[in-house]
Amino acid sequence: MARTVTTTRKSVNTALAWAIGLLIFFPILWTVLTSFKTEAQAVSDPPVWLFFDWTLDNYRTVLDRSDYARFLWNSIFIAGGSTVLGLLIAVPAAWSMAFVPSHRTKDILLWMLSTKMLPAVGVIYPIYLIFIKMGLLDTRTGLVVILMLINLPIIIWMLYTYFKEIPGEILEAARMDGAGLRNEITYVLLPMALPGIASTALLNLILAWNEAFWTLNLTAANAAPLTAFIASYSSPEGLFYAKLSAASTMAIAPILILGWFSQKQLVRGLTFGAVK
Amino acid sequence: MSTKASRNAARLMLAPAVILLLGWMLVPLTMTVLFSFQRYLPMRGGFQGWVGFENYASFVTSSAFWPSVVTTLVIVGSVLVITVVLGVVLAILLDQPMWGQGIVRILVIAPFFVMPTVSALVWKNMFMDPVNGLFSHLSRFFGAEPVLWLSEASMPSIILIVSWQWLPFATLILLTAIQSLDSEQQEAAEMDGAGPFSRFFFITLPHLSRAITIVILIQTIFLLAIFAEIFVTTQGAFGTRTLTYLIYQRVLESQNVGLGSAGGVYAIILANIVALFLMRIVGKNLDR
Amino acid sequence: MGRIVLKDVTKAFGDVTVIPPLNLTIEDGEFTVFVGPSGCGKSTLLRLIAGLEDVTSGRIEIDGVEATAAPPSKRGLAMVFQSYALYPHMTVRKNIAFPLRMAGMDKAEQDRRIAQAASVLNLTDYLDRRPGQLSGGQRQRVAIGRAIVREPSAFLFDEPLSNLDAALRVGMRLEISELHTRLKTTMVYVTHDQVEAMTMADKIVVLRAGHIEQVGAPLDLYRAPRNLFVAGFIGSPRMNFIGGAEAAKHNAHTIGIRPEHIAVSAEAGEWSGVVGVSEHLGSDTFFHVHQTGLADVITVRADGEVGFRHGDRIYLTPRADVIHRFDETGLRIA
Numbered sequence: 001m002a003r004t005v006t007t008t009r010k011s012v013n014t015a016l017a018w019a020i021g022l023l024i025f026f027p028i029l030w031t032v033l034t035s036f037k038t039e040a041q042a043v044s045d046p047p048v049w050l051f052f053d054w055t056l057d058n059y060r061t062v063l064d065r066s067d068y069a070r071f072l073w074n075s076i077f078i079a080g081g082s083t084v085l086g087l088l089i090a091v092p093a094a095w096s097m098a099f100v101p102s103h104r105t106k107d108i109l110l111w112m113l114s115t116k117m118l119p120a121v122g123v124i125y126p127i128y129l130i131f132i133k134m135g136l137l138d139t140r141t142g143l144v145v146i147l148m149l150i151n152l153p154i155i156i157w158m159l160y161t162y163f164k165e166i167p168g169e170i171l172e173a174a175r176m177d178g179a180g181l182r183n184e185i186t187y188v189l190l191p192m193a194l195p196g197i198a199s200t201a202l203l204n205l206i207l208a209w210n211e212a213f214w215t216l217n218l219t220a221a222n223a224a225p226l227t228a229f230i231a232s233y234s235s236p237e238g239l240f241y242a243k244l245s246a247a248s249t250m251a252i253a254p255i256l257i258l259g260w261f262s263q264k265q266l267v268r269g270l271t272f273g274a275v276k
Numbered sequence: 277m278s279t280k281a282s283r284n285a286a287r288l289m290l291a292p293a294v295i296l297l298l299g300w301m302l303v304p305l306t307m308t309v310l311f312s313f314q315r316y317l318p319m320r321g322g323f324q325g326w327v328g329f330e331n332y333a334s335f336v337t338s339s340a341f342w343p344s345v346v347t348t349l350v351i352v353g354s355v356l357v358i359t360v361v362l363g364v365v366l367a368i369l370l371d372q373p374m375w376g377q378g379i380v381r382i383l384v385i386a387p388f389f390v391m392p393t394v395s396a397l398v399w400k401n402m403f404m405d406p407v408n409g410l411f412s413h414l415s416r417f418f419g420a421e422p423v424l425w426l427s428e429a430s431m432p433s434i435i436l437i438v439s440w441q442w443l444p445f446a447t448l449i450l451l452t453a454i455q456s457l458d459s460e461q462q463e464a465a466e467m468d469g470a471g472p473f474s475r476f477f478f479i480t481l482p483h484l485s486r487a488i489t490i491v492i493l494i495q496t497i498f499l500l501a502i503f504a505e506i507f508v509t510t511q512g513a514f515g516t517r518t519l520t521y522l523i524y525q526r527v528l529e530s531q532n533v534g535l536g537s538a539g540g541v542y543a544i545i546l547a548n549i550v551a552l553f554l555m556r557i558v559g560k561n562l563d564r
Numbered sequence: 565m566g567r568i569v570l571k572d573v574t575k576a577f578g579d580v581t582v583i584p585p586l587n588l589t590i591e592d593g594e595f596t597v598f599v600g601p602s603g604c605g606k607s608t609l610l611r612l613i614a615g616l617e618d619v620t621s622g623r624i625e626i627d628g629v630e631a632t633a634a635p636p637s638k639r640g641l642a643m644v645f646q647s648y649a650l651y652p653h654m655t656v657r658k659n660i661a662f663p664l665r666m667a668g669m670d671k672a673e674q675d676r677r678i679a680q681a682a683s684v685l686n687l688t689d690y691l692d693r694r695p696g697q698l699s700g701g702q703r704q705r706v707a708i709g710r711a712i713v714r715e716p717s718a719f720l721f722d723e724p725l726s727n728l729d730a731a732l733r734v735g736m737r738l739e740i741s742e743l744h745t746r747l748k749t750t751m752v753y754v755t756h757d758q759v760e761a762m763t764m765a766d767k768i769v770v771l772r773a774g775h776i777e778q779v780g781a782p783l784d785l786y787r788a789p790r791n792l793f794v795a796g797f798i799g800s801p802r803m804n805f806i807g808g809a810e811a812a813k814h815n816a817h818t819i820g821i822r823p824e825h826i827a828v829s830a831e832a833g834e835w836s837g838v839v840g841v842s843e844h845l846g847s848d849t850f851f852h853v854h855q856t857g858l859a860d861v862i863t864v865r866a867d868g869e870v871g872f873r874h875g876d877r878i879y880l881t882p883r884a885d886v887i888h889r890f891d892e893t894g895l896r897i898a
Contacts, residue, residue, distance in 0.1 A: 014374040020366065021383035024443065028386055030410065031398050043408040045416065089296065092289030100278050100286035108294065110555050115301045117551035119501050121523045122540035125533050126307035149300045156293060172616050173649035175636040176720075177663035177710065181285050187662070191653045210391040212504035217528065227504070230393040234508050241402055248394045259389030260382050267452045275449050275487050279618040281635055 028252075035059070035245035042241035058246035068229065068247070075225035075251075077140050078215070079208035082147035083201050089148075090155040091197075095185060097156075098163035099171060109160065116153040120213045131218060138222045143215060147208045154207070155200055158265070162196025163189070199265035202258055206266075209255045226251040305544070311537035319531045331538035335526075344522040347515060351435060352499045356492055358439045363446030363491065364484065368476075370447070371454045381451075388444040392504035399437045400426060400509045430514035437505055442498075446491045453487035454480065486557070493554040500547060519543060566627065566718035566750030567592040568613060573622035575608055575774075582608050583774040585622065590718075590752060590767075592627075595744050598754045599761040599797070600771035606754045607722055609771070613752060614720050615639050627717060637666070642711035643720040646727060648703045650695040656682075656706050657691040663714040681709040684743075701732045708743070718750035725760065737763060758798055762786070770794050792894040795820050801850055801865075803888070806858045816889035816897055823850060823863040825883045828870065833879030837862060839872045853878065 022029075034042050036054045062068055097105045127146065128137070136142030166189065174188045190197065212227045219228055230251055233244050259266070267275055278286075312331050315324040335341060370381060387395065403410050404425035412422035425433045457480065465475050501520055510516045512525065523543060527536030568590040575583040582605050590596045598606040611617045613624060615636035624632045631639050642663070651659050657678060664674045682688045685705040695703055704724060711719055721740070725733045741764050744751050755761055761768050762782045770777040770785065770793070778790040782798075789795035795803050803820040811819045827833070828851065837856035842849055846868050853862045864880055872878055889897040 010373050010375070013369065013372040014376065017369050017372070017374050017380045018376065020369070021380040024440070025383035025386055027395070027398055027403065027440070028390065030402065034402065045408075045413045047410060047413055089292050093293035096286035096290040100282050102283070102286075106559065108290070110559050112293070112297055113558065114548075114551055114555060115297045117497055117547050117554075118301065118305070119520065119540070119543045119547045121501065121503070121520045121527075122544040122547075123304035123308055124524070125311065125527045125537065125540075126304035128528075129307070130303070149296060152293065152297060167647060167649065169645045169647050169649040170651065172614075172636070173643065173645055173651075173710075174662070175616065176614060176641065176643040178637045178666035178714070179662075180635075180637060181282075183666060188651055192651070194653075206389060210389070212392045212507075213501070216393075216504065216507065217524075227391055227393045230391065230397055231504070231508055233397055241408065244397065244401060248398055252390050252394055255391070256386060256389045260385070263381070263385055263448060264452075266388075267449050275453055275490060279615065279635070281618075 028256075031245045032249050033245075034241055035249045037242050037245075039240055039242045042245070058242045059250070061243055062247045062250065068250075071224060071226050071229035072250075074140060074219075074223055075209060075227075078143045078147060078223075078225050079205050081140070081144035082151065082208045083204045085144060086148045086152050086155045086204060087159075087197065087201060090152060090159050090200075091185070091190070093156050094159035094163050095189065098160050098166075099168055109157065112153045112156055116150065120150075124213075124217060127214075128218070137218060138220045138224075140223045143218060143223060143225075146214050146218065147211055150211070150214070151204050151207055155204055158200040158203065159193070159196065162193050162200070165196075166192050199262050202262040203265050206255050206259050206262070308537045308540050308544075311533050312541050314534045316534040316537075317532055327534065331534045332541070335535055335538045335542070340517065340522055343515065344517050344519045347431070348500065348518040348520070350431060351438065351502070351518060352496060354435045355438050355442060355499055356495060358435070359442045359446040359495065360488055360491060362439075362443055363450045364481075364488070366443070366447045367450035367454050368480070370451050385444045385448055387440050388442070388448075390441070392441065392502075393508055395441055396437060396505045396508035399433075399440075404433055426509055427514050430510055430516045434505060434509065434516050437509070438499065438502060441505075442495055445495070449491050450484060450487050453484055457483050489557060490554070493550060493557070496550045497547060497554070500543070500550070519546075566590075566716075567625075568718060568750065568752070569623075569625040570609075570613070571623040571625070573609075573612060573624065574620045575605075575612060575617065576620045581774070583612070586774065586776060588769065588776065588779070590750060592750055593748045595741075595751045595753065595764060595766040596769060597761040597765035597767070598752070598769050598771055599756065599758055600777075601797075602756055603773075604771040605774035606756075606771050608774075610643075610720050610722055610752060610754045614641060614643050640717045641720055642714060642716035642718075643722065644704075644707045644711050644724045646723040648695070648707040648724075648727075650703055650706055650710075652695050655692050655694055656687060656698070656709075659695065659706055660687075660691075660709045660713055663710060667714060677713045678709075681713045684712075685709050700728050701736060704728065704736055705739075708740070712743070712747070716749070718752060721751065721753040723755055724753075725755070726757075740764065759800060762798065768798075770797060788896065789820075789888065790896050792818065792820070792890050795888055795890070795896075801863045804859060804862050806862075808858075810858050811889075814887060814889050817892040818890040818894070820888035820890065821882045822886065823865040825886045826862070826864040827881040827883070828864055828866045828872075829879045829881065830872070830876075831879065833881040835862070835880040835882075836877060837880065839874055839876045839878055842872065842874070844868065851878070853880065856880070 033049070035058055036056070037048065037052050038055060038057070041048050041052045097109060131137040131142050136145070170192070171184055171188060174184045179187065210227070215225050215227045216231060219225070230248060233247060313326055313328060315327045316322065317324065366384065370377065370384065374380070401409065406412050406422045406424045409425075411425065415422045423429055461479060462475060465479055470478065502518065503520055503524065506512055506516055506518060506521050512521045519539070520543065523536050523539040526532050526539060570586060570588045572585045572587060573583060574581065574585050586609070598609060600606050608617065612619050615631070615634060619632060622632070623630060626639060626641070651662065654662065660678050660681060661674050664677060678691070679688075682691055685708060687702070687705055687709060690698060690702060695706065698706065707724070725736050728736060737760060753764065765782055767779060768782055768785055769779050772793055778785060778794045785794060785798045789798060792805065796805070799822055801823050803822050805818050805820050807818050811817060835856050835858060837853035840852040840854045840861065842851050848868055849866050849870055851864050851866060851872060853864060854860070856862050862880065891897055
């Protein structure tokens with residue numbers, strides 16, 4: 001039964017929630033607004049809110065910095081590559097654990113999860129050495145592998161919880177219908193799990209896009225993604241607020257939009273299914 | 277329940293993930309442990325012999341160690357308290373009937389998707405800058421002297437930035453948990469004469485206890501490892517050097533790999549203690 | 565063709581033996597029903613035949629060919645599941661086409677077979693719908709359609725009607741029986757419902773705890789149950805069991821008499837008792853008779869119009885020729 005609520009109470013709730021919501025959102029809003037200002041307006045005191053000369057100059061300037069496109073491409077490549085690679089490895093693993101569980105399945109799942117807890121700073125130097133030896137330092141491939149590894153447990157867990165919801169009888173039906181393992185997965189499991197796989201991919205893209213320890217420490221000029229690009233604004237360019245804002249907006253916009261679509265899955269993925 | 281053939285296929289398909297994660301865990305971990313027993317300075321002669329537990333001892337006895345532990349604990353603790361308390365309040369508020377609930381949700385969750393380098397930089401320059409930051413404008417508007425946020429109030433500043441990033445996460449998880457609360461249970465309590473406060477303390481809060489525990493554990497793991505927020509803002513200065521940042525400086529900045537690795541082992545042990553509790557909860561959840 | 569032979573088949577899950585050594589032959593074209601209470605191993609047995617589980621020991625032959633180690637996809641059998649197990653992301657047409665597609669059949673032949681199956685099963689108008697848009701009965705027919713198009717050597721049904729409501733169940737029962745008459749293909753059917761078993765089967769296999777209690781035609785099982793378990797399981801309402809002195813009169817440890825084999829009278833009879841609950845079905849009435857001195861309750865069937873009331877004293881006379889006698893181990897005395 002829905003509770004009946006007076007209009008007054010609903011209005012108070014609405015006002016309060018919107019006020020808090022806007023307050024939390026304000027830094028992002030302010031960044032986006034500032035990105036359309038001139039540098040002078042960006043630092044003006046008192047601040048200008050909406051009535052300023054809207055301009056796209058900052059975006060042009062940032063895009064003209066010839067390397068912006070490369071940072072962007074590196075971000076896309078690294079986040080996308082690690083997601084695709086992760087799914088390729090995780091789908092078969094999650095299939096195994098969801099549909100052919102053994103008495104060890106639970107332990108394996110928990111162990112996989114525990115690898116996610118390994119503090120990066122504890123293993124940075126060995127990875128750094130291995131990367132030098134293998135020529136992976138400052139390469140996109142190297143980061144794809146690292147980000148795939150750190151997020152693999154989450155991908156496997158999410159896929160596992162989605163696969164668990166698919167009745168095993170349907171896969172058995174496919175087997176009875178003459179499908180081998182590959183066809184069973186391609187024609188039955190994957191299409192049925194598609195929404196789950198899409199959300200998993202989305203969450204992984206977000207995590208990989210925003211990852212800032214490995215991407216800052218294992219890249220230099222060549223493979224650095226947007227996290228490093230933004231960090232390079234630390235000083236002195238960071239004092240050009242309008243350009244900083246434009247760059248920031250471009251770095252976060254795609255992922256913010258993806259993130260809004262995947263809130264529910266975020267809860268599930270990041271709590272490993274413990275909160276649904 | 278399956279055939280031998282499918283069990284074999286399952287083992288084969290699980291193998292790549294297991295092997296990769298095993299390698300990911302064992303190889304660097306073993307190397308870190310080995311380094312931690314060496315005097316190893318790559319820029320100044322490289323390997324200079326085995327030193328037993330010397331690195332462990334000197335890491336702990338160095339003047340930077342205890343402050344860094346305190347800094348870490350203060351940041352983690354404050355952010356946890358802020359995000360959990362505000363998260364509960366916000367989750368309850370967002371669960372109330374209102375207009376535009378979906379949009380408010382989107383506004384509240386947004387900071388979580390902002391990459392840490394961006395949020396650190398935006399806060400540092402556009403809000404906390406003593407000359408041009410919005411906060412300084414605000415102070416002057418009220419006739420006060422602008423605060424030198426990141427140097428004079430460095431810890432509160434960092435805590436503010438990190439809390440802003442993690443409040444959405446806590447809110448979202450707690451909101452999800454609240455929405456799974458049986459409304460009939462609430463109504464039954466209301467029929468039994470429970471007011472809003474006793475309903476909150478006797479029904480809502482116990483129901484949320486598991487979600488709160490999970491928020492605490494997961495955030496702890498991520499908060500112990502925060503890096504970009506400090507890297508971009510203070511570089512560890514002004515008393516904001518956390519354990520993670522200290523280790524990072526030892527290994528990558530001063531290139532004292534042996535010492536840094538010993539610190540790394542401490543960090544790993546610390547994370548594992550937290551992880552152990554998290555595993556317990558998640559593991560129980562698997563049995564359901 | 566579809567002759568299925570199980571030789572000394574056993575199945576254990578870990579330390580738990582679900583099927584002790586079991587031998588069974590299902591003849592080509594036969595409608596065989598596995599029946600028994602839940603947990604008796606009937607579904608496991610079906611899954612062993614299907615190849616969805618492998619046997620712990622023993623052999624399975626299909627049409628004289630050893631199939632013990634063959635994967636399900638290579639056994640040439642089709643299965644209809646309890647949950648129907650339709651592919652929710654495919655239309656009805658694609659669902660039915662799936663086994664043909666897996667077999668690499670050419671498109672024209674696929675279309676011909678789908679059209680034929682759809683017309684047999686009244687699905688022609690629904691071919692482009694998704695399973696989610698169909699009723700329970702229609703889904704069941706799609707599942708059957710998916711099974712028949714590939715012309716398997718045998719059909720396996722795993723409690724296919726248990727998710728349908730009572731009225732549909734009777735209708736589907738008839739449809740499956742008709743299908744069997746028309747196709748003359750071997751069918752193996754698992755159910756816990758003895759009514760389904762009695763009405764559909766050529767041969768019933770009664771199972772308990774993985775053991776075969778009795779195999780035979782429905783009426784043979786009804787007329788001559790081999791032991792107390794089968795006697796109690798087959799027939800509805802249940803057979804009455806009477807021990808003690810009354811059984812001893814017939815030189816038995818226990819005697820069994822079906823409710824429909826007891827005559828009821830208001831005046832006189834061999835036994836007497838007091839009417840408790842009456843179940844009026846219209847065509848028949850079942851009286852639960854107490855205080856007979858024979859058993860807690862004796863169930864009797866009377867004509868639908870017979871109108872005894874709660875508390876009436878009535879007299880019962882069993883038909884002497886259909887009294888079943890059992891010894892102390894529960895086995896039938898011939």
